[in-house]
Structure formats: C-alpha cells, structure tokens
Amino acid sequence: MKRVLPAILALAAALGAEPPSAIAIRGARIVPVSGPVLERGTVVLRDGLIEAVGENLSPAPDVWIMEGKGLTVYPGLIDALSSWGLPAPASASSANRIPQAGAPPPAAPAKGPEDRPSNTSWLRAADLIQPSDRRLEEARGAGFTSAAVFPTSGIFAGQGAVINLAGDRAGEMVVATPAGLYLSLRSGMNAGFPGSLMGVIAYIRQSFLDAGHYRAAQAAYQRTAAMKRPAYDRAVEGLLDCPRVLLPAGRAAEIDRMLRLAAELNLKPVLYGGHEAHRAIGRLRASGAPVLLNLKWPERDREADPEQKDSLQVLEFRDKAPSSAAALARAGLPFAFYSGGVERPRDLRKAVKKAIDAGLAPADALKALTLGAAAIYGVSGRLGSLEPGKIANLVVTDGDLFEEKTKIRYVFVDGVKFEPAVETPGEAAR
C-alpha cells in the first residue's frame, strides 16, 4: 500500500487534483539562513510544513522525491511591505462605502482631527486579499512566497497582514494579522484638514492621544454602573489594535522626526523608505527600530529635462541610497527589503544586487529577504528559514540567488510547488 502511494500522488499531481502531501528535495545545496549551508542536503516537506532538513536523511517511503543535484534551496523570499494580492487603492475606498456601523465618511472637507480625515485604520488587509491577483504569480516567479501587505491610502491607511502568496481562498493565505498599522504623511487629499505636513503630524499625535483616552474611557465604563457611555469610534479602534506602526522615513531628517514621534507616543515603530538610513545609524541604533528599505532606489526621472543638471545633493542621495543596507547590516540593526515602487517583481533581485554591490554581504541580503523580514513582523517562528516545523515556503534555484543568470526553478508555498512561467524573449527585453 505504502509503495503505491507515491504513484497515486504523482498521478494526482499530474491531474492537478491534490498536491503530494510529502516532498523531499534530495542532494541539493541547502541554505537554511538560520544555520550553516549544507552542500549536499535534503529537505523534506509534509503537509505544508518543513519536516526535516539535513545531510543524511532518508525520507520515509511515502515521500515524493525530487532530485536536487545542481539546485540550491533557500527559504522563500518575503516582501516586507507590499500590495500584492490587495485590490488597487481605489477599491480600498469602495470597501469604505460598504455600509458600516460607524459614522459614514464625512462628505464635507474635514475641519479638524475630530472628523478623522484620511483614517481607515479599521481596514484589514487580511479581509481584502484577492487570491486571483495576477501579481501573485509574478511575485512567486521572482522567488517571493510571502509578503507583509498593507492598505496604503490615507494617513491611517489600515492594518497589514503577513500572507503567503498562493492559496485558493483568501483566508488560507493569511499567516498573521494584524501585522501593523500603515501610516503616511500625505496631506491635502480631501481639500480639508490636514492640508500641511505640520497639520498631519499634529493630527497623528491627536489621534493616538484620543486612542489612549478612548481605551481608558471604555475601561472605566466597564467598571462603572452609572456612567455616560463613551461613543464607539472605529477610527480609534484601529489604532488600539496594532502591534506596530509603519512610519514613512526616507530622508535622515524624516527618520529623526518619526523616531521622535514614535518615542513621544510610545509606539513600536517600523520605518519604511530608509534611503538615507546610512546617515541616521546613530539614531536608529539608539531606538532599535527596524527599517524597511524601499528597493525602488532613487534614480533620475527618465522623463526629466535632459538639460537639467542635478545638484550634488541629489546625485549623492541617489548614489548612496543603496549603501543604506550595508550600513544597517554593519551596525547589526534589523532591516528588510520591500518592493515599493518596483513594478515588476522580477526586477527586485536586481535591485537587491545593487545593495550588495554597495557593500552588503550576500548572506545579509538573503537574511533581510527572509528571516530578517519575518522577525520584524514577529513571525520568525513560522517563516524565514529552513527549519523543521516552519511553513514550507521555499525557493529553488539553479545557482546563487543574486547571480543575474540564475533561474528560479521552483517555489513552494505552503508545501505546494509552483514553476515560474517561462519568460518570453519579448517580455524579457521589455
């Protein structure tokens, strides 16, 4: 019986019905990230989890064996701030229009923080996932198996989720939720308050102070019999839920500003942007705040006037941005990469290579793309390395991950194998 099982499983796989529940990749180069590299090792996956990783494993007879000679196995890559699998921002606001118990969004321009403008903090990425998003396949093709996805429109945009980048149903894809609250400093979006950066910052401070008061008032109401009930406010509920707050901080001055804001409001900050992190290492070390580096490195606008000379300050900013990763790694500070403005997932490895060329050790780059990102979101026990018991998210290549000619052969998400679509030459040339 046991002997025929692999055959049945193979048949099932061929029919696309049920994936094999146990797979072993044998004799491959294994890069677990959490431990030393195994030059000829085996990794066994079962029921969506990693069952074993080692050099001299003999997998159980029911395991479907893949010969891994010439292949390298890495943990699946994680995009540390993404919108893959989420609808475009416009539909995030249409989710807003669904009748909800709270006050409807004000039609008139907001006059002050009490109107809660640009606040959709109750939105949860986990509720918005669209498993049919075409970008999920593209992302897997680039070696990404997980992402921290966030709604991003508005100042208090909403709650993120760590998701796996494959699944039949949205709920199956979620690894952890809520993963944090996404904040931006965008002003002047609805012609009302806040119309300036100082207004936005004052608004953020007021909102978190309101959240603190809201919590205290709700708690007092639970304890007290005769007390006027405090009003329910979904915009503030979202602020109370979040385990961490993502704050925009690209320039050194912005990093400084956001760290001060987080300290004042007693938030657990995760900074995103980070292109001048190399100039703010001291502040970052003192705070211990993780940095998410945008892989869309600053570059000259292709649309720009060819006669316009860029200033030294701008040239230096562009030149040094990719060295931020190396600076953070040297200082031993937590950081990860995110897709940011990089439109095509397959360009992401090239962008990471830029950071490597600017001094980042390849091992540190790999860690930032896997275990480092998982640790920032508190899911390093589930994702980010090849260790028994972790989710079977893997990327299998035919060489070093950061070599340009290296091809991604397979990715595994929750133990399910995917083969990247072959790029047509026309597409590659684009």
Place this chain on the structure above:
Amino acid sequence: MRAAALLFACLAPLLAGSEDSFALRNITIHPVSAPEIAAGTLVVVDGRIAALGASAAVPRGLRVIDGKGLHVYPGIIDSLTQIGLSEISAVPATVDTTEVGDFNPQLRAEIAINPASEHIPVTRAAGITSVIAGPMGGIISGQAALVHLDGWTWEEMDIRRSAAMMLTIPVIQAGGGRGSPPGRPSFAEARRNYEKKLAELRDFFEAARRYRQARLAGQAGFKTDLKFEAMLPVLEGKVPVVARATRERAVREALKLAGEQKIRLILAGPREVEGVVKEIREHNIPVILGPTHVPPLNEDDPYDRSFTLPGELYKAGIKLAFASFSTSGARNLPEQAATAVAYGLPYQEGLKALTLNAAEIWGVASEYGSIAKGKWADLMVTDGDPLETRTQVKHLFIKGRAVDLDNKHRRLYQKYLARP
C-alpha cells in the same frame, strides 16, 4: 545786499531758460566718456551741456551752484523696469504690465505709464534719470519705452517711445522633479508645448514679413493690421528686439531666431552663459544684466555666481548695461552694479554699464549717457562715489532742470524719526 538778492529772485524767472541753465563750479566732473576733471566747471544752457573743463567760461547772469566737495556724473539709466506700469504688484488694479495673448507687438508701454507713480521719485533719489519701461507676458509683449523720470504726462517723459520690442523666449515648464508644483505637465508634454510656441513665433515673423511685402507692393485690397505694422521697424532693423532669456536653452533659441530673422537682438537677463558666451560675442549682441543681488540659479553654482557674471561677460568682450527688472527695486541699481565691480567688473565699466553703454544700446548715445558738450544735461550730483552705498545724491537734473529729491521713503524716514 538783501535788496540785490531780492531783485535777482524777481528777475530769475524772466531770464530766458533760467530753469534749465546753470553752472556747477568747483566740482569733480566724471564724464564717463572722458577722464575725470577735478575742481572743474560744468555749464548747462537750455538743458544741454554747453561747456565743461577745468576753467570753462560761465556766461554772465547764469545761476551758479557751488560744487565744493561734490561730484557730478551722467544720470543713471535703468535698462529694464516696469516703472509706471505697476504700482503695487499684489494689487492687480495697479498693475498694467501684461496683455492677454502671446503676440502683442502693437502695445506701447509708454502710453500706459503713470507719471504720478510713487516709485518715480524713489527711483530718482538713487540718481536714476531715465528708465526703460517694458511690457511683459506672452511671447511678444509689446514695445518698451525709454522715458525720463520726470514729467506731468507720458509725453513729457518720452525719450524713445519705441526703444525696443519685448520678446520672452518660451521655456519648457515641466513638472516631475522634487519640489516642483503639482499639476505641471510631463517633460515630453511640456516640450511639445514649447516647440509649438517656438513654431508660432517663427510663423508670426513670417506673416509679418509677408505683410510688409504686400504693403510695399501696394497690393490691392491690402488691409492694415496694427500687429504687423508694429513689426515693420523690427524687420527693418530700426527697432531692436529685447529677448528675455535666462537659461542656456533660451539664449541659444534667441540667438538662432535673431540669425534667422535678421533682427537686432539685445539679450536680457541671461544667467546660464558658459556654452553661449562665444556666440554672443561673435554676433556683437549686447546684454542687459539682471539683478546681481540674487541667489545663484543652480544649487551647486558658486555662491558668488550672480556677482561674477557681469565681470565674466565683460572679459568676454560683451557690451553690458545694468537693469533692475523691477519697479520697487530700481532704486538699488547702483548697488547691483557695485557688487559686480567688487566681483571682477572693472570700476569704469561698472559706471559705463549704468550710463553710456545703456545709451548706446538704446540708440540715444548722441544725446545721453555721458557728460559731453551738446548732450542733454541728465546729471546726478553726489557727495561721493555712486557705487558706494553711503553716497547721497544731492542734486538731480533732467534736461537741465533740477528735480525734487523728496520721495515716499524719505517722508516715512522723517515721520518715524520724529516718533517720540
């Protein structure tokens, strides 16, 4: 003695031309066109300079002003302003600089000048006796006038009613850069707009040329068009074109246009000249310098880029004149020149660029711009070097008539000085 003085006072108005006839004695004369004369005499009769020298004869009965410790210079010419066209820039009702449309050569700034503008006495107090008042806006903005800063009407102020045709070279106004205002078009789109504007400009010149030929040929059914009429002196080289061009691309475009259309070009306000300075020199194009007291154009330019530019252009052999490009700022023109002198422009050239060069560029050097026999007596009398900030203008003469130096700034100064 007192009776004699009284008699003279009564007779004075009866003497022919007494208001614009006088002699300055014992004064240092700085003719600009010639070496200075210490303790000299300058004789003005009927508004014109009759004689000057160490011992020029003073006709009998002429009013004599003792110039001990004083200096006399030709009056300063500000080679581009909006004086009389704009009173308070923030109050649209007082601004008459700009007409709707891209091509308005028929507009004459002179007739729009407000002779009662408060800026006129303020500007005069700095030793400025005449200015170019130019319209702005669109591509061809209209005709700039050279006017005296004195007169009850614009007719009395007039020197050259059509001193130049004002042209603003279009620029590519693209967005996209950091800090650029929102809503600006992409570079590609902005460049298409720009090229369209340039094509329209060439078409306009071409149409004006055809109009002229039809007019000369006495074509049947010929219809007078004021726009094209105004272009005739430009096409015939009688009136120069002042092209406002800051960046190198605009300067190149102005030079190209002048070559194609065979027009007399004057460049106004170029600030990015490295790549074009040779060509400006080769074609003998005069340059109207913009204000020097401005930050450098590009972030990485040396801090003194705006200060050294006049000296560099001079060394390249280019004829220069200073302009304030302003209304309320015109009074600072001598200081703008002084900074250029401190940063490499030879002193005499600084003075010339305020006086004689300007007169030459505007085609009035036979009448104005220096202290020479036969020229109009536009004079400033100072207690020192006009390029020194502390120097005071003691007298100002326009066509030999003393001009009141009182002005709003002085009145405000007196008012607040008297505050208990």
